[in-house]
Amino acid sequence: MATTTGVLARPTSYSGVWSWLTTVDHKRIGVLYGATAFIFLLIAGLEAGVLRAQLARPNSTIVDGQTFNAMFTMHATTMIFMAIMPMSVAFFNFVVPLAIGARDVAFPRLNAFSYWVFLFGALLMHTSFLVGQIPDAGWFSYANLTSRTFSPEAGLDFWAIGLLVMGASSVAGALNFTVTIINMRAPGMSLWRMPVFIWMTLLTSILLVLAFPVITVGLIELTMDRNFGTNFFNTSAGGDPVLWQHLFWVFGHPEVYILILPAMGIVSEILPTFSKKPLFGYPVVIFSGIVIAIMGWAVWSHHMFTVGLGPVANSVFTITTMLIAVPTGVKIFNWIGTMWGGSLEFKTPMLFAIGFIALFIVGGLSGVSHAVSPSDFQQQDTYYIVAHIHYVLFGGSIFGIFAGIYYWFPKLTNRMLGEGLGKWHFWLMFIGMNITFFPMHFAGLDGMPRRIYTYPVGYGWEVYNLLSSLGYVLLFVGFVMFVHNIFHSLKKGQVAGHDPWDAPTLEWSISSPPPEYNFAEIPHVRGLDHYWIVKREARAAGQPVPGPEPHAAPGSVHMPSPSYWPLVTAFGVVWIGGGMLIDVGWDYIKFPISFVGGLIAFIGVVGWANEPASAPDAHHGGHEAGHGAAH
Amino acid sequence: MAHAETAHHAEATTTGLNHRKLLMWIFLGSDCMLFGALIATYMVYRGQSIVGPYPVDILNIPVTTISTFVLLCSSFAMVQALAATNRNNQRGIKIWLLATALLGFTFLGFQVYEFYTFSVVEGLFIGTNLFGSTFFTLTGFHGAHVTLGVVWLVSLFIVAFKGRLGPSTALDVELAGLYWHFVDIVWIVIFTLVYLIGGYDAGPVAAGVLTGPIPSVLPV
Numbered sequence: 034m035a036t037t038t039g040v041l042a043r044p045t046s047y048s049g050v051w052s053w054l055t056t057v058d059h060k061r062i063g064v065l066y067g068a069t070a071f072i073f074l075l076i077a078g079l080e081a082g083v084l085r086a087q088l089a090r091p092n093s094t095i096v097d098g099q100t101f102n103a104m105f106t107m108h109a110t111t112m113i114f115m116a117i118m119p120m121s122v123a124f125f126n127f128v129v130p131l132a133i134g135a136r137d138v139a140f141p142r143l144n145a146f147s148y149w150v151f152l153f154g155a156l157l158m159h160t161s162f163l164v165g166q167i168p169d170a171g172w173f174s175y176a177n178l179t180s181r182t183f184s185p186e187a188g189l190d191f192w193a194i195g196l197l198v199m200g201a202s203s204v205a206g207a208l209n210f211t212v213t214i215i216n217m218r219a220p221g222m223s224l225w226r227m228p229v230f231i232w233m234t235l236l237t238s239i240l241l242v243l244a245f246p247v248i249t250v251g252l253i254e255l256t257m258d259r260n261f262g263t264n265f266f267n268t269s270a271g272g273d274p275v276l277w278q279h280l281f282w283v284f285g286h287p288e289v290y291i292l293i294l295p296a297m298g299i300v301s302e303i304l305p306t307f308s309k310k311p312l313f314g315y316p317v318v319i320f321s322g323i324v325i326a327i328m329g330w331a332v333w334s335h336h337m338f339t340v341g342l343g344p345v346a347n348s349v350f351t352i353t354t355m356l357i358a359v360p361t362g363v364k365i366f367n368w369i370g371t372m373w374g375g376s377l378e379f380k381t382p383m384l385f386a387i388g389f390i391a392l393f394i395v396g397g398l399s400g401v402s403h404a405v406s407p408s409d410f411q412q413q414d415t416y417y418i419v420a421h422i423h424y425v426l427f428g429g430s431i432f433g434i435f436a437g438i439y440y441w442f443p444k445l446t447n448r449m450l451g452e453g454l455g456k457w458h459f460w461l462m463f464i465g466m467n468i469t470f471f472p473m474h475f476a477g478l479d480g481m482p483r484r485i486y487t488y489p490v491g492y493g494w495e496v497y498n499l500l501s502s503l504g505y506v507l508l509f510v511g512f513v514m515f516v517h518n519i520f521h522s523l524k525k526g527q528v529a530g531h532d533p534w535d536a537p538t539l540e541w542s543i544s545s546p547p548p549e550y551n552f553a554e555i556p557h558v559r560g561l562d563h564y565w566i567v568k569r570e571a572r573a574a575g576q577p578v579p580g581p582e583p584h585a586a587p588g589s590v591h592m593p594s595p596s597y598w599p600l601v602t603a604f605g606v607v608w609i610g611g612g613m614l615i616d617v618g619w620d621y622i623k624f625p626i627s628f629v630g631g632l633i634a635f636i637g638v639v640g641w642a643n644e645p646a647s648a649p650d651a652h653h654g655g656h657e658a659g660h661g662a663a664h
Numbered sequence: 665m666a667h668a669e670t671a672h673h674a675e676a677t678t679t680g681l682n683h684r685k686l687l688m689w690i691f692l693g694s695d696c697m698l699f700g701a702l703i704a705t706y707m708v709y710r711g712q713s714i715v716g717p718y719p720v721d722i723l724n725i726p727v728t729t730i731s732t733f734v735l736l737c738s739s740f741a742m743v744q745a746l747a748a749t750n751r752n753n754q755r756g757i758k759i760w761l762l763a764t765a766l767l768g769f770t771f772l773g774f775q776v777y778e779f780y781t782f783s784v785v786e787g788l789f790i791g792t793n794l795f796g797s798t799f800f801t802l803t804g805f806h807g808a809h810v811t812l813g814v815v816w817l818v819s820l821f822i823v824a825f826k827g828r829l830g831p832s833t834a835l836d837v838e839l840a841g842l843y844w845h846f847v848d849i850v851w852i853v854i855f856t857l858v859y860l861i862g863g864y865d866a867g868p869v870a871a872g873v874l875t876g877p878i879p880s881v882l883p884v
Binding site for chain 1: 677678679681683686687690691693694695697698700701702705708709712713714715790791793794796797798801819868
């Protein structure tokens with residue numbers, strides 16, 4: 034504990050690959066998450082392109098059924114676990130400590146560990162492309178299609194183990210953010226003064242912590258069935274494939290809220306800023322979020338109405354599912370109420386936020402229509418469901434995420450994203466999204482099943498599919514414009530300043546980009562919309578609006594030091610998973626190989642535990658003194 | 665956490681709870697869901713095995729009662745270890761940490777014996793029937809938790825031997841204790857459900873979950 038006394042120096046400017054590999058700075062980890070997730074978003078988008086190209090015309094032979102199965106499986110898996118979730122985590126990382134007035138997250142090294150496990154896990158799953166055995170059983174991979182009998186190739190092992198590894202990353206990250214939000218708020222920031230985005234992050238983190246272990250058990254049982262001859266989903270031994278469905282959806286439905294709550298939080302930050310008035314009914318929005326997070330556990334069987342659980346189960350889950358639409362609907366009225374009578378400013382973040390509301394209403398309404406179980410019997414496994422999920426996940430989550438990118442980009446880089454290109458991007462996305470996904474409602478109600486790789490002429494599905502595929506082109510152009518906008522604005526964007534939007538939350542009171550330590554002096558929070566209060570009082574008193582505090586002298590703020598142990602530990606953990614995928618015809622070789630991964634992880638943990646969180650100098654690594662205090 | 669206490673105001677926590685302690689509690693909530701799902705799987709498949717051996721054929725309740733007692737004693741030793749740490753009783757810290765680890769290790773020995781007898785002697789392997797799959801998975805995951813706990817306790821024992829445990833670092837012991845007691849409590853649930861309640865299951869019986877094949881008529 035000798036390291037604690039002095040004020041510790043930390044290099045204020047460092048660069049190079051090694052600094053990124055060892056960083057524990059939440060802002061840099063946020064950038065890593067965001068960049069990685071965006072690359073996976075593009076990959077998943079290209080996979081969707083294969084699907085749309087194949088389905089554009091009837092009797093198409095661009096790809097065969099096997100490739101089509103692999104593409105829709107990886108499109109969905111990648112979008113959900115490797116694009117939308119880590120995008121949300123990117124926002125958690127970048128925004129949460131800034132918006133609660135903290136200098137970092139509670140466990141900076143655990144945060145780095147979460148990122149590296151996520152990255153390695155995602156790469157591990159994608160090595161299935163290299164060996165040509167791509168997962169192909171759909172994103173919820175129902176038993177017993179996933180048994181060795183029906184899926185003899187290793188694709189599903191890559192899928193299961195990849196998800197197990199990424200689950201570890203998600204839980205570690207979510208634990209970190211739960212503790213950070215509960216325990217690291219600036220003085221004065223009571224729970225009821227937290228920005229809505231912070232509330233939604235807290236709720237999402239709690240859902241992650243509790244939901245992921247359930248899918249973990251399901252995936253372990255699947256992996257053991259496939260590799261060690263257990264009988265969990267083996268019907269000939271009495272196993273029940275429906276158990277998989279329960280385990281999957283007990284996780285899977287909270288997961289839906291894990292995907293949408295962060296976007297709801299982002300939108301709840303943006304609407305007040307660009308309406309120039311506080312969020313309408315702040316406590317109601319929070320309570321609605323809490324109710325959604327609790328009720329989200331009581332609706333999972335609405336994914337299983339056609340399984341045959343019986344009229345009682347179907348009725349109960351119909352009722353709970355309709356009930357959960359209530360708090361969601363309440364939020365929509367809150368957002369509309371926020372804009373009502375405000376002086377609206379239609380900047381790009383605001384456009385995406387309004388787009389989010391419009392599209393999420395459509396997705397929510399189609400959702401209520403299959404909450405009704407008799408109606409769902411008609412819709413189950415048709416394109417109607419595909420339309421619904423894309424309205425809530427693309428129109429909802431992705432629009433929310435883009436709103437957030439346009440909103441916080443100036444804070445991250447001190448550059449504005451181009452407004453002109455941004456508006457083009459928005460309208461291409463908004464129109465393209467509707468052309469792509471709205472016809473799917475009709476295709477579905479006309480009976481087109483999801484997951485068919487081609488269809489014959491004469492069912493009346495041709496025009497809907499052609500429209501969907503043309504819409505994809507618009508979305509593609511929109512994405513190209515966005516990427517161009519990012520690179521262009523990084524170099525030539527208008528300089529943003531610390532508070533380009535006249536925003537209410539703490540992160541806008543410090544300079545852009547924020548210094549290493551975020552706040553030289555930890556602020557004392559005086560209310561909800563703290564920075565608005567400060568600015569309003571200054572204006573009322575005729576004083577200049579307080580700008581960002583001057584930067585602290587280098588080395589005067591005590592910060593955690595970079596460390597390579599999270600990287601080493603993450604590498605070991607993922608090696609354990611990778612070892613289970615080694616296939617040389619002799620199963621027992623898996624154990625020693627995985628054991629080596631375990632040893633690497635163990636060495637990483639020991640190094641981690643014996644290294645103080647803050648080194649007395651800039652060097653990182655095996656300092657022997659003291660147990661690393663967590664802060 | 666002398667570190668945090670002596671350091672800057674920025675490290676004071678909002679709730680007054682230590683970060684690591686809060687993390688451990690929330691993690692245990694997460695672990696509850698893991699064991700919840702494993703136990704649920706066991707209970708759903710209880711009495712659903714088509715071929716033997718069945719629980720009544722092989723579960724040895726007296727022997728497992730002894731190993732359960734051993735594990736419960738280890739929780740007592742753990743409490744003593746934390747108390748000794750708080751009182752800075754260096755000898756007590758080492759003795760009780762070692763006692764906890766050894767009792768945990770003894771429990772694992774019983775489990776190895778049990779697994780060996782069930783499989784090699786009695787013929788119940790992980791793929792034999794649903795009982796084998798669910799039993800070995802559930803108790804195996806619990807055993808893995810105990811093993812991790814033993815490794816943790818031994819690490820603490822080494823740290824204690826260097827004289828680095830005491831009132832200022834009592835949290836390091838307390839966190840291991842939280843984990844250890846949790847693993848004990850989970851075992852009490854498993855012992856009750858698998859051994860005391862389900863230990864006399866013979867053959868395919870109605871466990872109140874499914875009494876026959878899944879009804880083929882869908883509710884309309």
